[in-house]
Amino acid sequence: MLPVFLLPTFIGALRRHPDFRVIFLTNLVLGWTGVFYVVSLALAISGKTNPYTLGRPVKSPFPYNRFKIRPVR
Numbered sequence: 001m002l003p004v005f006l007l008p009t010f011i012g013a014l015r016r017h018p019d020f021r022v023i024f025l026t027n028l029v030l031g032w033t034g035v036f037y038v039v040s041l042a043l044a045i046s047g048k049t050n051p052y053t054l055g056r057p058v059k060s061p062f063p064y065n066r067f068k069i070r071p072v073r
Helices: 007-014 020-033 035-045
Strands: none
Touching (some): 007 020, 020 035
């Protein structure tokens, strides 16, 4: 029962949501009401995430291997 109750917290943590603390506190303090459980679940699912933390590589607009930089001797 506890993992189901903390599902919005787990989703927010896995997505590395920028408002993770708000999701956690809303879920922990007011999640038992049911209404705020849905609110915290909606917050966890929506929002921007950092693509680097989701395990998907993103191409850089300035790749480092484009120019061969040699160390100065």
